[in-house]
Amino acid sequence: MKKVFAIVLAMAMVFALSATAFADGAFKIGSSGPLTGGAAIYGNAVMNAARIAIDEVNAEGGMQFEFQAQDDEADSGDKAINAYNTLLDWGMQVMIGTVTSGSGITVSAQAAEDRMFMLTPSGSSVDMIDGKDNVFQVCFTDPNQGVGSADYMAENFAGAKVAVIYRNDDAYSQGIRDTFVKEAEAKGVEVVYEGTFTNDTATDFSVQLTDAQAAGADMLFLPIYYQPASVILSQANQMGYAPTVFGVDGMDGILTLENFDTSLAEGVMLLTPFSADADDARTQAFVAEYQNRYGEVPNQFAADGYDAVYIVKAALEAAGCTPDMSFEDICEALVAVMPTITVDGITGQGMTWAASGEVSKAPMAVVIRDGAYVTP
Amino acid sequence: MGPVNRKTLFKDSRSDLFTYLGVILAFIVITMLKNRGALNRSQSGLLVPICCYIVMAVSLNLTVGILGDLSLGHAGFMSVGAFTGIITSMSLIDIIPSAPIRLTIAIFVGAFFASIVGFLVGIPVLRLKGDYLAIVTLAFGEILKELITCLIVGFDSKGLHIIFNVSGSKTANDLNLLEGGRVIIKGAQGATGTKTIANFTAGFILVMITLVIVLNLIRSRHGRAIMAIRDNRIAAESVGIPLTKFKMIAFVTSTALAGAAGALFGLNYSNLAAAKFDFNTSILVLVFVVLGGLGNIWGSILATVVLYILPEALRGFASYRMLIYAIVLILVMLTTNNPVLKSLFSRWSFRGNKQESEGGSNG
Structure with a gap:
């Protein structure tokens, strides 16, 4: 001792x-x-x-x-x-x-x-x-990302039916969702479903995904970090549900996540200020x-x-x-x-x-x- | 209850006296150091949370050490006190500008609501024994946390607005507050923008009140009945002690004090989420109680102070901090259970601790 x-x-x-x-x-x-x-x-x-x-x-x-x-x-x-x-x-x-x-x-x-x-x-x-x-x-700030995402969708995906899944015990996720929904309404982007989860329930999204699919959503907006997003992507894949997935800066990092099949992230869109593949010196x-x-x-x-x-x-x-x-x-x-x-x-x-x-x-x-x- | 030995009675009150004197002395010394500027920021920042956790540990000791029922949901009652306390303080901010008065009212309200919740939870829970009771209290602690996560509360000139957001689709904007109103609790994100009014003196007073309540309860007729239930349930029942009544007295007292501690804690930070009061916090307080000795009140106080300061004192180890904390915790548990050291401690201690700690560890 x-x-x-x-x-x-x-x-x-x-x-x-x-x-x-x-x-x-x-x-x-x-x-x-x-x-x-x-x-x-x-x-x-x-x-x-x-x-x-x-x-x-x-x-x-x-x-x-x-x-x-x-x-x-x-x-x-x-x-x-x-x-x-x-x-x-x-x-x-x-x-x-x-x-x-x-x-x-x-x-x-x-x-x-x-x-x-x-x-x-x-x-x-x-x-x-x-x-x-x-x-x-x-x-x-979170509001800027929500507004930016809604504007981008209104411009490039007119007529999309959007489902939002966000984490409501997180100021970040809630903040983006609030302004996104507001701006989406103003810009005529239709939000057909909103699902929530908390840190404690971030391991299973089958309920939210089934509801989103049932609501006819062809676009999934995920203002969340990449860890729960990776679970959502693999569960959606298992269900055979293939909406266009749109993320914000928290989605960045999904390609480097351990044990995650990056082919599932194929076609995921995100707003980010930084890309490690950018070619500036x-x-x-x-x-x-x-x-x-x-x-x-x-x-x-x-x-x-x-x-x-x-x-x-x-x-x-x-x-x-x-x-x-x-x-x-x-x-x-x-x-x-x-x-x-x-x-x-x-x-x-x-x-x-x-x-x-x-x-x-x-x-x-x-x-x-x-x-x-x-x-x- | 058995014949009361004069000698043990004297020993008990002497030990209580030393507990009071120790706390008062510590308060005087720390206040003097603080006034002379001898405490740095991180040291003086620890004072209020330490007071809160002392109250938590002493009150949990009442349930675990004195009543002999293992509760794993103590943080749940703390959260009830914290959020009702915050709502009270933030709602009264214009009516009662004086911070000490508002703090006192908030602590009373926190204790009141926590005791009501404690009573309601106690009705089904206290019928259970041992492991079952531990698991059910754990479940109730988690339920309380989830319920508070659903609360959205705001205050304006029309009064309090409360939304119970079960579906998760509502936000603070749905409160429709009038101009000048303020959002107090934003659902899962917890209370933000709380005016912090807690201070060390209030913490000290709360610790002293807790000690007076708990020590007097233990030494009273009621307290002996509660300990009789712990030591032998069947014998206690056979001499006509109403089990439910005395169990409830101990449990509700314990939850009320946890609520008071929660209110003080909540008003010490401008941002507080319900997730803070999870299972880990309950276990943390239980560790304080177990390390200090079941049924040993001054032990709880000492263990709380040491174990709360420890992770802060280990900041020098940078990334290895939590690893070292765990190792130190294991070493401390091993050494305090060492028979040689134990006999040394019992020689130092002021009362026949041996009999009591053995009785307590059965709980």
């Missing part, structure tokens, strides 16, 4: 030492997201990509960043705040986070009170930025580096995390911030410059921000053909 304790203590000391050894004159960038548990794939993607971007920035030799990631387990209550507080104690000056909307709504309320600048890579809920001037987003360099370091193809969350670092860098430069400033001063300076800057990233060219925190960039519709994204 003594030996075990000795080892544990020794490890604790090593970690404590490594945490205190930091470079002078670097901005402390903190991030929190799910690093363990069911949503860890998103958190780890953001953190991995952010580390790549930070190493690139530091290698340039100009502005220097230090980075720390904390685990919030995608919890919407105490654990999210605990992670945030830990980052504050570390001396975080700018927050790239949170990864998920649920934690983000809790943390952003606190950050607005503390005056901590927050740039969320992937927290797309409107509740995250609503009424808080210090919170900005890299990803689209920057995306290719990022994808190569990501694969080199972590052995997998980066998804859209990773791309958001990568862009977030460069956005923070651009904003800090534009505001003329220095690493010795307090986080409150940095926040005020960044809030003032965010609506004025334009950033080219791998999730969009010429990204700009409204003072409300919403990003403006063009969504891209892609269709999956032979296991790759192509523009329809």
Whole structure:
């Protein structure tokens, strides 16, 4: 027993030492997201990509960043705040986070009170930025995706009968569904069926699919993440039900899902800001580096995390911030410059921000053909 | 009930006194540290949830340790308290601007509704014994969570609007709130935009009230009857103790306190979803109780503090945090069950713990 304790203590000391050894004159960038548990794939993607971007920035030799990631387990209550507080104690000056909307709504309320600048890579809920001037987003807000999807369908699939299956305990899914249904009505897209599920019931969709088929839907709109979407695709295939499947950015990643037959995703359409197969040099360099370091193809969350670092860098430069400033001063300076800057990233060219925190960039519709994204 | 030994009576009240003094001392020390700025953000952020979980653990100990019935649905009652508390506080925000008064009312309302739900659940559940009871409480905990997931609640000048969204097709827009109204609970996404009014002093007061209620109940005639049921059900019944009545007293008290803890917890975070109060949270609280010792109130308090701080203290291990947490938990369970250490503990403890902990572990 003594030996075990000795080892544990020794490890604790090593970690404590490594945490205190930091470079002078670097901005402390903190991030929190799910690093363990069911949503860890998103958190780890953001953190991995952010580390790549930070190493690139530091290698340039100009502005220097230090980075720390904390685990919030995608919890919407105490654990999210605990992670945030830990980052504050570390001396975080700018927050790239949170990864998920649920934690983000809790943390952003606190950050607005503390005056901590927050740039969320992937927290797309409107509740995250609503009424808080210090919170900005890299990803689209949910309403924008819903509107974009409905507009795209009205334009390209006139007369389609649409079934929507969404997850109603998820602010992301619910948010997209709400604006989609509203916009669909306005644009004359007929929604014939709506089915819901929750995190606990995301393993079987036979009821929703049978109902959708019975309602005569020839198009399936899935404003959900790719994991439940993969189950829906394989169950629909087993039933012999073959509607056109339309997803949003959460669908991105379905091609890299383990044990998933990608032929089932053939013909799936999605709106996404990022495609790992894009042929611009920057995306290719990022994808190569990501694969080199972590052995997998980066998804859209990773791309958001990568862009977030460069956005923070651009904003800090534009505001003329220095690493010795307090986080409150940095926040005020960044809030003032965010609506004025334009950033080219791998999730969009010429990204700009409204003072409300919403990003403006063009969504891209892609269709999956032979296991790759192509523009329809 | 048997003859009451004067010596054990004295030992009991001495142990209770030390429990009260310990909590008060801890409060004074922490408040002094806090006022001097010696606590950092993450440490002071842990204070309110620790108080909530202490109340949860002590109240669950009443059911599991004192009554001897294993309940796996305690988080369900916490969620009832949390959401009724949030609704109360957010509805009264214009009428009662004073945060402490609103918090007090919210905690009472949370406790009240949780006790009503506890009573209703208790009617069928307390007829069962052992494993059956554990499974049924687990099921009720999950049912409560699912029911709250269906709630959409808003408040405007006309009063409270509630939709029970079973089909899942309704959203907050269907509340048709008047201008100036606010949505309090958005169905499965839970309560968002809650004004946080909980603080450490309120948490401390709630812990003290809980201790007064639980310790006095245990030492009273009722408490001895409850423990008699735990130790020997048939003997207790044969001397004329009404089983259902005393079981219900213990269970409803326990659920009311869980509701109060939930209200405080809910008002400490601006966003809270019902999914937070799942089976894992019930088990977490049960772990606090088991580690602290069944029937041992100060043990529950100590175990809660240690086990709640542990995952935060392990943040230095980064990705290995949860792995190390599990290993430490196993080590702690093994060492506290070590016979040598156990005899050492019983020498330190203030009462004849041996007899009681053996009785409790049968439950």
